[in-house]
Amino acid sequence: MAELMLGLPVAKAINERLAPRIEALKAVxxxxxxxxxxxxxxxxxxxxxxxxxxxxxxxxxxxxxxxxxxxxxxxxxxxxxxxxxxxxxxxxxxxxxxxxxxxxxxxxxxxxxxxxxDLDCMTPTSLLTTLSGRGAGFAPCTAEAVVELLDFYGVELDGANVTVIGRSLVIGKPVSMMLQARNATVTMCHTHTLDLAAACAASDVVVAAAGHARTVGADAVREGQVVVDVGINWDEATGKLVGDVDFDAAEPNVRAITPVPRGVGSVTTAVLAKHLVVAAERTLS
Missing domain, CATH: 3.40.50.10860 (Leucine Dehydrogenase, chain A, domain 1)
Structure with a gap:
């Protein structure tokens, strides 16, 4: 059975770091x-x-x-x-x-x-910061949440082979650049990639941000792998939110995986709060 990489403990750790900074802001x-x-x-x-x-x-x-x-x-x-x-x-x-x-x-x-x-990389200035690694803009909250989550659960990124599914400026491209900045070797894929399953199965870490429910199935994962599901899709058939990964098919075959919900989403809101606190602090400098 895979380790569930729940977002709540990660978000709690971020909250604990933010609490004294928020109190310091309120004090002034x-x-x-x-x-x-x-x-x-x-x-x-x-x-x-x-x-x-x-x-x-x-x-x-x-x-x-x-x-x-x-x-x-x-x-x-x-x-x-x-x-x-x-x-x-x-x-x-x-x-x-x-x-x-x-x-x-x-x-x-x-x-x-x-x-x-701009707390979520909407503007060209923030995007330039994220892609270049220089400047004062904020990275997309969800992309940063992926890295926060991997760090919290001790997933080694230096030298790791990572497949990112998705090429949007909101998640796919930014998270790829952030992972490369941590010395991961990143392969960017998308829903038109030929033999997507093989590309995923060859990697140590899969970050699924395709925007399509259940894009990643059992044939795309393997033993010892870490899977981060960024997807949030509304399943009309079940009336529930589901990810880009077929959780039931993938979970028995990997080392660790994020559920949807209870995974990346809660970390994303914690990163959003972190960006807000930084933005407020900058108004005092």
Whole structure:
């Protein structure tokens, strides 16, 4: 039976490191505040939102949700909403759920956010920091959560062969660069990769971020392997959230695996809180 790499202990460790920093901020009159911008009510967005709000409440930091009706959202209205948040001194960081509706110019909206309030690598400035390893921008919370989780469970990355499934700028590409910065040898794959299962089975660590339920099955894993499932997919048949990995098929055959839910998601919200605290601290310098 595989070791379950649960997110809760990882998040708890991050929380413990943040607690004294939050108290220090409050002592000088600064309460970190997060603004969450959501268009519509996708179930995966709502799940993340609930986790983020719960994390903020547990840490004693503030959060505000700005919900935009999907039928009313335009590029102009979204840019205006972010510009308003840029101007607010009480808001230290912003999380906007993506992807936005196809009718909206997502690149233009993301570019409207002030880089110092960009907690989840929406802006070009933050992306450059993540890909180059230089600068003050924040990495995507989920990508950073993957590395935090692997570190917590003692997974050796130096020299490891890692397969990342997914090539988005939100998770796939950033986490690949972050793992390479830790001296892992990274193979990037995607749903069009020929013989994806063989590429995964040849690696020591698999990070599944394809955005498609059960992309990774029993033929893609092997004994001694570590599998990190980043996927959050709503399964209409079961009415449950499922990952990009077929957990029941993979779990008996690997050394360690993250479940969905109870895996990367809780670490992601802890990393989001960490970024918020750093952003608040920077306003005092």
């Amino acid at each position: 009159g600064t309460i970190p505040k997060l603004a969450i911008v959501r268009v519509g009510a996708r179930e995966d967005d709502l799940s993340y939102e609930r986790g983020a709000l719960k994390r903020c409440a547990a840490l004693g930091i503030e959060a505000e949700v700005i919900e935009v009706c999907a039928d009313e959202a335009t590029t102009e209205s979204m840019v205006s909403a972010l510009e308003d948040l840029n101007a607010r001194g009480d808001v230290h960081g912003v999380l906007m759920f993506r992807p936005l509706p196809k009718s909206i110019d997502e690149a233009a909206v993301c570019a409207a956010l002030a880089p110092e309030k």
